[in-house]
Amino acid sequence: MPLSTTDELRDQLLAAGILSSAQMEALESEVRNESTDLEAIVRKWHILGDVQLCAMRGLRAGVPYCSIPDFIPCLQNAELLSEELARRHTMFPLFCVDDVITLVMEDPNDLSGIDQVRRLTKREVDVCLSSHGEILGLIERAYGARSYLQQSSSVLESLESIQLEGADGEDGRPVIRLVDELINEAARQRASDIHVEPGERELRVRIRVDGMLREVAAPPLGLHKAIVSRIKVLARRDISKTRSPQDGAFHHRSAETEVVIRVSVLPSVFGEAVVLRLLRNESESISLPELGMGPAMLERFRAVVASSYGMMLASGPTGSGKSTTLYAAMKTIASPQKNIVAIEDPVEYRTSLIRQVQVNPEAKLTFSSGLRSVLRQDPDVIMVGEIRDSETAQISIQAALTGHLVLSTVHTNDSIGAIARLRDLGLAEYLISASLVAVLAQRLCRRICPDCQEPETPPPYLLRALGLDPENLGFQPMRGKGCRRCVGTGYVGRIGLFEFFELTEEYGEMIVRCEPSEAIRAKARNAGMRFLIDDGVDKVAQGMTTVEEVTRVAGRR
DSSP: OOHHHHHHHHHHHHHTTSSOHHHHHHHHHHHHHHTOOHHHHHHHTTSSOHHHHHHHHHHHHTOOBOOGGGSOOOGGGGGGSOHHHHHHHTEEEEEEETTEEEEEESOTTOHHHHHHHHHHHOSEEEEEEOOHHHHHHHHHHHHHTHHHHTTHHHHHHTGGGOOGGGTTSGGGHHHHHHHHHHHHHHHHTTEEEEEEEEOSSOEEEEEEETTEEEEEOOOOGGGHHHHHHHHHHHTTOOTTOOSSOEEEEEEEEOSSOEEEEEEEEEEETTEEEEEEEEEEOOTTTOOGGGGTOOHHHHHHHHHHHTOSSEEEEEEOSTTSSHHHHHHHHHHHHOOTTOOEEEEESSOOSOOTTSEEEEOBGGGTBOHHHHHHHHHTTOOSEEEESOOOSHHHHHHHHHHHHTTOEEEEEEOOSSSTHHHHHHHHTTOOHHHHHHHEEEEEEEEEEEEEOTTSEEEOOOOHHHHHHTTOOTTOOSSOOEEEOOOTTTTTSSEEEEEEEEEEEEOOHHHHHHHHTTOOHHHHHHHHHHTTOOOHHHHHHHHHHTTSSOHHHHHHHHOOO
């Protein structure tokens, strides 16, 4: 950093009151000792993060700062620059309006990169500034899906000859390759869902990775109908029906993996929107310790799962990993001496250790009717995919009271809230008290990327939201700076946050007396029960996730 730039940053920090004169002298001494620049020392001492430093750099350069997540950039602009050029200069053409390109850059003084864009595009260039991680993530999103977009031109050339009825025939081969490449690319990025959404002027494709939607480059809007028709053919749906929702499923095999894909087609204003859910058969590789429970909680949870009777519930919103946890639990107790039967809608994991039953309303096989039949199959352990109605709840309770271990899920915000949910379903308090053994509440939060992990200084308001003292933390929070592995997000994979509520005799008496959930929650807190936020703070202290992520997933105290 040139001396004048260092002086400008020094003046900014002092004028904003971020540093005192004494603190600035200490920083400048560090700069001289390490022969580096002031910005590097400010970052090293965690005085400011990349975003704040980037915004201040923009003020010094007279260039506007752009927070990329606040925009929906045109990913098709990747065609204007080569990937090698974008990566070398850490830049990307955000927008192109009236022959003027808005170029987002890490270094707005990189005149070589700006001149190359002008020469290649023959357009004027407006420059804005963003952080390295945000631009890198944008580059990964725009260029990461190029393999499947390479099919687009050949599809467009033959689009006129593609009949909807022939989407799986000879004339439909370009569309077949395009859809296959889209699914392969999503699987490569560990996506759980693919969203194909038509708009008024363009097609939008997003994938959900680690619970967060991420936009990827999309084919032209003209290919939308052909893509939807191909997906319907794979899912054995009626391609002539375009005004009513349709659901289906199919298997997809690639060189790397095989996935089961659930399809949901929903008519929208601009055409049919399609969501593909990618289900991998990962249950064999998931074990309880890998879920992220602490040693003490894990030991208590194992003891409950090893019980011979009673009901154990997993609670949380959709997509919080409840089924994965139950399958990992059943794996620990599965043996030739135990008859384990699961009834689900749908069967997400397939395993030879458990007899699995798929709910089929058309055949009058519902959770309640299926559960009655399962009870005649001499089960030791029953897994019910979800307790969603009064009849299923009543049968599950009776099964738990008659010598069966029942595992199931409910949609509640926390573990103790499951009691109120069972009351809402019409269960008597004495039945809940007699049958319910424990409730495990969980959420999934993103893990910090190990390749770009670095210390951070979270905003004080986020620390206070978790009940922490910003002045006396006792540990160093970490974050992911953003790299190619994490696509600039700073996160790779997810880990669970858990709270485990075991019903004792005292809690059972409170339930029978119809005491409210808040009274039970206060009693549990006084008894030392650890809640979701407590587990989240532990994982922040261990460097597994960030303060921001725990606040997003688990809320505030």
